[in-house]
Each structure stands twice: as structure tokens, then as C-alpha cells.
Amino acid sequence: MSITTPQGPITPAHPRAALDADSVRDAYRRWAGVYDTVFGGVSAFGRRRAVAAVNRLPGTAVLEVGVGTGLALPRYDRTKRVTGIDLSREMLEKARERTAAEHLTHVDALLEMDAEAMDFADASFDIAVAMFTASVVPDAKRLFAEMRRVVRPGGRLLFVNHFAAENGPRWWIERAMAPLSRTLGWHPDFALHDLLDPKSPSVETIQSVPPAGLFTLVQVLNDGLDASAPALAA
Ligand SMILES: C[S@@+](CC[C@H](N)C(=O)[O-])C[C@H]1O[C@@H](n2cnc3c(N)ncnc32)[C@H](O)[C@@H]1O
Known part of the structure; x- marks a missing residue:
């Protein structure tokens, strides 16, 4: 898709590999001091929904991937045992x-x-949850594969994130913002299919989360199928 301007048609650039581990560390070194003030409010509902879903699930060993400043930590039931990991020392x-x-x-x-x-052994956790992190990691498919590996069979993977629109004006704006990834510290054009196949039988729920459906909560059963691979045509 392109948009026509007085200067001619523009097709947004789309550099998917704009973030690497060092640029994530740089970005979140800058964000750490103001992260809660800038993002804490708008993302609070999504975080609350994700942790409520974790709290309802069986199993106690929880991995929070990209734990950041730990905004979600106080919300877990005290029966859960939580391990958080992050690339950013400052966060x-x-x-x-x-x-x-x-x-x-x-x-x-x-x-x-x-x-x-990750340094964890296979099947170390009952649940792994990534809140607003899938669009930040350099390679979301590798994140997904690692979360599958460290969660036991029958456990759950949860993601809450903003996913880019698949078409329309928001799609265009989000694609146009993609070159800003390194400055922002996330991929504005990150779409759900960059993480997984929403039609995979392993995907248990895909829920829209306020405000205004800006965020989406996805729950995946770790059933041995690879939900990140496109489903084979029947
Ligand atoms: C947008 S913040 C979200 C923080 C937190 N989950 C929350 O809900 O506020 C994304 C976090 O993911 C971390 N991150 C990005 N890539 C990572 C990676 N490959 N491994 C571990 N953490 C990563 C960043 O350092 C940052 O703290």
C-alpha cells in the first residue's frame, strides 16, 4: 500500500530488524527513569488483565519475560512464585x-x-507471560520458541501487546513509524502474525483490552504444536 502526496506516492519503509539487543538496552536505559509515568497508566488495564489470567491458571511457577520496572509484580497471587527477566539493567x-x-x-x-x-532448563515453568515485550524483542519468533521451551507441556504462554493494524490508515501510520524503532525502543509496525498464527489450534483466547481495544491479550496452550508457524492448508 502507498499513499499519494503532492511529491508523489510514498510507500512506508519497513525495517523489521531495526532493534538489536544493544539498541534495546540503550532505549530502556533512557526510559527507565520515566517509564512508569509515561507508560504505566495507558498500559495498566492490559497488565491487570494479563496477570488476572495468570492467577486463574493452574501451576505456581511463573516466568515474566521483559519484566521491566516490575509494574505487574504486586498483582500476582501470593501462591505464585515469580521469576522476572529483562535485558535492561536499569529497568x-x-x-x-x-x-x-x-x-x-x-x-x-x-x-x-x-x-x-534463556539460561533456564526446558519445562522449568508452568506459565510464561510477556507484557508489552513481544514488540520490543529483536526477534519475536525466537522469543516465542524460547517461551515454549521453558514452559512445561500443558502450560500456558500469555502475551499482552499492541498489535499493528492489518490495513487502513492506522496500518499506514504504524508502517511509516517503523524507522523510529531504535529511538522508541519498540516496533510500531509489529503485527500479531509476527508472533504467531492466530488460527493455530494452540491459541486458546485472543481478547481485545481497553483502552479502545488498543491492546490484545493472547493465551496459548503449550501443546507441542508450534503456534508461531503458519497453519498448513487442509
Ligand atoms: C515496553 S517494556 C515492558 C515492561 C513490562 N513488561 C511492563 O509491562 O511494563 C519492554 C521490556 O522488554 C525488555 N526486553 C526487550 N527485549 C528483551 C529481551 N530480548 N530479553 C529480555 N528483555 C527484553 C526491555 O528491556 C523492556 O524492559
């Missing part, structure tokens, strides 16, 4: 301060680790 420092200040004894560990290559 993790905020999460550690929160854990100490609020006596979050259900938080087992906050570790500096790459979600695309």
Missing part, C-alpha cells in the same frame, strides 16, 4: 527497588537475561 534495578519496598516475597528472582536465549 531491573527499578523492579528490584519495587520488590524490596513492597515486600513482594512471591518474587523469587529478577535476572538480567536475554529472552531469546
Whole structure:
């Protein structure tokens, strides 16, 4: 799709690999001090919905991928045991301060680790949840594969994120913003199919989350099928 301007047609650039681990670290070093003020409010509903879904699921061992400043940590049931990982030392420092200040004894560990290559053994967790992180990691399919690996068979993977529109004016704006990925610290043009196939039988729920359906909560059963691969035609 292109848009016609007085200067002629423009087709938005679309550099998918704009973020690498160092640019994520740089971006979140800058965001860490203001993250809660700038993003805490608008994303609160999505975070609350995702953690409520985690709390309803069986199993206690929870991995939060891209835990950031730990905004979600106080919301987990105290019966869950939570491990958080993040690439950004500065974001993790905020999460550690929160854990100490609020006596979050259900938080087992906050570790500096790459979600695309985790140090955990296979099937270490019952649940893995990524809140507003899938559109930030350099390679969402690798994130998905790693989350599948570290969650036990029958466990769940959850994602809450903003996913780019598939068409229309919002699609165009989000594609046009893609070159800003490194500055923003996320991919504005990140779409649901960049993460998984929404038609996969492993996908249990896809729910729109306020405000104004800006965010989507996706729950996937770790059933041995690869929901990130396009479904084979029947
Ligand atoms: C938009 S913030 C979301 C933070 C938190 N989940 C929340 O709900 O506020 C994205 C986080 O993902 C982290 N991140 C990005 N890529 C990562 C990776 N490959 N491994 C671990 N963390 C990563 C960033 O450092 C950042 O803290």
C-alpha cells in the first residue's frame, strides 16, 4: 500500500530488524527513569488483565519475560512464585527497588537475561507471560520458541501487546513509524502474525483490552504444536 502526496506516492519503509539487543538496552536505559509515568497508566488495564489470567491458571511457577520496572509484580497471587527477566539493567534495578519496598516475597528472582536465549532448563515453568515485550524483542519468533521451551507441556504462554493494524490508515501510520524503532525502543509496525498464527489450534483466547481495544491479550496452550508457524492448508 502507498499513499499519494503532492511529491508523489510514498510507500512506508519497513525495517523489521531495526532493534538489536544493544539498541534495546540503550532505549530502556533512557526510559527507565520515566517509564512508569509515561507508560504505566495507558498500559495498566492490559497488565491487570494479563496477570488476572495468570492467577486463574493452574501451576505456581511463573516466568515474566521483559519484566521491566516490575509494574505487574504486586498483582500476582501470593501462591505464585515469580521469576522476572529483562535485558535492561536499569529497568531491573527499578523492579528490584519495587520488590524490596513492597515486600513482594512471591518474587523469587529478577535476572538480567536475554529472552531469546534463556539460561533456564526446558519445562522449568508452568506459565510464561510477556507484557508489552513481544514488540520490543529483536526477534519475536525466537522469543516465542524460547517461551515454549521453558514452559512445561500443558502450560500456558500469555502475551499482552499492541498489535499493528492489518490495513487502513492506522496500518499506514504504524508502517511509516517503523524507522523510529531504535529511538522508541519498540516496533510500531509489529503485527500479531509476527508472533504467531492466530488460527493455530494452540491459541486458546485472543481478547481485545481497553483502552479502545488498543491492546490484545493472547493465551496459548503449550501443546507441542508450534503456534508461531503458519497453519498448513487442509
Ligand atoms: C515496553 S517494556 C515492558 C515492561 C513490562 N513488561 C511492563 O509491562 O511494563 C519492554 C521490556 O522488554 C525488555 N526486553 C526487550 N527485549 C528483551 C529481551 N530480548 N530479553 C529480555 N528483555 C527484553 C526491555 O528491556 C523492556 O524492559
